[in-house]
Amino acid sequence: MASSASLIPARVRRLAAYVPGEQPTIPGLVKLNTNENPYPPSLRVRAAVRAATDDRLRLYPNPTAAKLRERLARWHRCAPENLLVGNGSDELLALATRAFVEPVGCGGNAGASERRATAQATIQFFTPSYSLYPVLAAIHGARAHPVALRPDFSLPPLVALRREKSWEFDAALSFITTPNAPSGRGYATAALKALCAAQRGVVVLDEAYVDFAEENALRLALEQPRVLVMRTFSKAYSLCFQRVGYCLGPVPLIAALEKVKDSYNVNGLGQVAALATLDDLEYYRANFRRVRATRAWLSLELDRLGFEVFPSQTNFLLVRPPRFSAREWLEALRARKLLVRWFSAPEVSAYLRITVGTDAEARALVRAARAVLGSAKG
Ligand SMILES: *Cc1c(COP(=O)(O)O)cnc(C)c1O
Numbered sequence: 001m002a003s004s005a006s007l008i009p010a011r012v013r014r015l016a017a018y019v020p021g022e023q024p025t026i027p028g029l030v031k032l033n034t035n036e037n038p039y040p041p042s043l044r045v046r047a048a049v050r051a052a053t054d055d056r057l058r059l060y061p062n063p064t065a066a067k068l069r070e071r072l073a074r075w076h077r078c079a080p081e082n083l084l085v086g087n088g089s090d091e092l093l094a095l096a097t098r099a100f101v102e103p104v105g106c107g108g109n110a111g112a113s114e115r116r117a118t119a120q121a122t123i124q125f126f127t128p129s130y131s132l133y134p135v136l137a138a139i140h141g142a143r144a145h146p147v148a149l150r151p152d153f154s155l156p157p158l159v160a161l162r163r164e165k166s167w168e169f170d171a172a173l174s175f176i177t178t179p180n181a182p183s184g185r186g187y188a189t190a191a192l193k194a195l196c197a198a199q200r201g202v203v204v205l206d207e208a209y210v211d212f213a214e215e216n217a218l219r220l221a222l223e224q225p226r227v228l229v230m231r232t233f234s235k236a237y238s239l240c241f242q243r244v245g246y247c248l249g250p251v252p253l254i255a256a257l258e259k260v261k262d263s264y265n266v267n268g269l270g271q272v273a274a275l276a277t278l279d280d281l282e283y284y285r286a287n288f289r290r291v292r293a294t295r296a297w298l299s300l301e302l303d304r305l306g307f308e309v310f311p312s313q314t315n316f317l318l319v320r321p322p323r324f325s326a327r328e329w330l331e332a333l334r335a336r337k338l339l340v341r342w343f344s345a346p347e348v349s350a351y352l353r354i355t356v357g358t359d360a361e362a363r364a365l366v367r368a369a370r371a372v373l374g375s376a377k378g
Contacts, residue, residue: 011138011139011141012139014138015135015138015139016135016138017135018131018132018135019131020034021033021034021341022034022339024339026337028337029337029338029339030337030338030339030357030361030364030365031339031355032316032338032339032340032341032354032355032356032357032361032365033339033340033341033353033355034240034341034355035181035209035235035314035315035316035355036234036235036238036240036355037235037236037237037238037240037287037291037315038291038355038356038357038358038361039238039287039290039358040238041237041238041239041273041277042276042277042280042283042284044276044279044280045239045273045276045277045280047276048272048273048275048276049242049269049272049273049276052268052269052272053269056268057268059268060264061264061266061267061268061271062268062271063263063264063265064084064085064258065085065266065271065274066080067271067275068085068244068246068266068271068274068275068278069083069084069085069246071275071278072085072246072248072278075278076218076248078222078248079251081251081254081255082221082222082248082249082250082251082254083246083247083248083254084246084247084254084257084258084261085244085245085246085265085266085271085274086244086245086246086247086261086265086266087243087244087245087265087266087267087270088232088234088243088244088245089206089208089230089231089232089234089245089246089247090132090245091243091245091261091265092230092245092246092247092257093132093133093136093175093204093206093230094136094139095247095257095260095261096173096202096204096228096247096257097123097136097137097139097140097142097173098140098260099253099256099257099259099260100172100173100201100202100253100256101120101121101122101123101137101140101142101172101173102117102120102121102142102172103121103140103141103142104121104141104142104143105121105141106121116170118143119168119170119171119172119201120172121142121143121172122142122143122144122145122168122171122172122173122201123136123137123140123142123143123144123145123171123172123173123174123175124145124146124147124167124168124171124173124174124175125144125145125146125147125174125175125176125177126146126147126148126149126155126176126177126180127146127147127148127149127345127347128149128153128180128182128183128343128345128347128348129149129175129176129177129180129181129182129183130175130177130181130206130208131343131345133175134146142172145168145171147161147166147167148166148347149180149183152310153180153183153185153310153318154185154187155187155191155192155195157191158191158194158195158198161195162198169198169199169200169201170200170201171199171201172201172202173201173202173203173204174199174201174202174203174204175204175206176192176195176203176204176205176206177206177208178192178205178206178207178210178217179207179209179210179212179213179312179313179314181208181209181314181316181353182316182318182341182343182348182351182353183310183318184310184311184312184313184314184316184317184318185310185311185312185313186213186214186215186313188215189215189216189217189220192205192217192220193217193220193224196220196224196226196227197224199226200226201226202226202227202228202253203226203227203228204228204229204230205217205220205221205227205228205229205230206230207229207230207231208230208231208232208234208235209235209236209313209314209315209316210231210236211235211236211237211284211288212236212288212291212292212295212312212313212314212315213313213314214313216229217229218248221248221249221250222248222249224250225250226250226253227249227250228247228248228249228250228253228254229247229248229249230245230246230247230248231245231246231247231248232244232245232246233245233273233274233277235315236284236287236288236315237274237277237284238284238287239270239273239274239277242267242269242270242273242274243266243267243270244266244270244271244273244274290358290359291315291356294356294357294358294359294362295312295315295317295356297359297362298317298354298356298362298365298366299311299312299317301362301366302317302319302366302369305322305366305369305370305373306322306323306373307319307320307321307322307369308320315355315356316353316354316355316356317353317354317356318348318351318352318353319351319352319353319354320350320351320352321351321352321369322373323373324372325350326342326349326350326351326352327342327349329342329352329372330342330352332372333365333368333369333372336368336371336372338364338365338368340352340353340354340355340365341353341354341355
């Protein structure tokens with residue numbers, strides 16, 4: 001065994017892999033831990049996927065998801081060359097790492113100064129945000145550079161970032177989740193625009209939750225030479241299972257991503273499902289409205305029970321629970337068949353992240369929270 005382990009490079013041996021939220025199959029469980037949409041994909045999507053499960057399964061899918069790319073281009077008023085479809089936006093984040101960042105010690109361009117070589121190997125992101133980013137850096141052998149958000153999880157203004165010197169304007173790649181996870185906070189497009197314009201490396205705006213928000217920053221990817229926007233069909237379009245995301249941005253950056261992707265990175269049924277989704281956007285928009293309404297109700301009810309609730313532009317709430325630790329709440333809710341998410345990272349370990357769910361699920365959560373608080377009195 002020792003000899004097998006010695007075959008693994010230290011970078012991989014030391015790697016702390018990304019830990020996805022649990023996908024348990026407990027009957028009757030209310031699953032509010034991974035921000036899946038509580039509403040099913042539209043009937044058209046289900047019919048399209050069923051119709052496509054025929055002899056075609058034998059064949060490779062279209063390598064660039066050409067039809068989907070064209071439909072997305074029409075929707076977003078850009079050229080198909082401004083778009084790349086991925087196996088979920090997680091794949092696109094990994095492709096950006098591969099395409100734009102040098103592993104540490106690969107030196108960058110010959111003769112580059114040490115400072116420049118470090119910048120070329122740097123992946124930068126705010127914390128707390130999506131915990132996959134540091135893992136991507138570790139896998140690639142790049143340098144991860146986390147920069148703290150304000151205590152209320154707001155974006156530090158550009159002048160403060162310049163003054164405090166923590167944010168690196170020459171980092172090869174910066175990931176900004178907007179609206180953010182797990183805080184749920186939305187960032188003003190004007191602030192993002194200023195930050196992107198000041199940046200000398202590539203900026204990825206990860207808009208996984210943008211359909212639940214008031215603003216989006218898509219136009220920055222069409223206006224600025226260094227900005228990519230990533231979107232996914234997973235959360236807002238009820239399609240986690242099919243793994244489809246896309247990236248929009250300047251043609252040269254998209255072409256670079258395309259070079260480093262697997263040939264058939266997006267499975268055929270995923271392409272079919274995403275295309276059918278775009279035929280039924282009204283259905284999804286109604287779901288966004290429902291999620292936002294449930295979010296408002298749940299925020300108010302949890303606030304009344306003594307939870308500190310952060311304002312959310314997403315399909316989840318970050319809350320600081322009263323009386324017991326967040327970890328204890330996780331277990332107490334789980335015992336009542338409600339699964340929420342808790343992160344051990346120190347900046348968020350006092351909080352729970354709760355997916356909004358349907359009205360019935362939100363009511364079940366509030367009932368369970370009341371029961372937890374009630375049983376504590378007795
Ligand atoms: C869920 C999520 C993703 C990944 O979405 P997939 O398309 O399912 O891979 C990316 N970024 C953030 C911030 C997310 O929460």
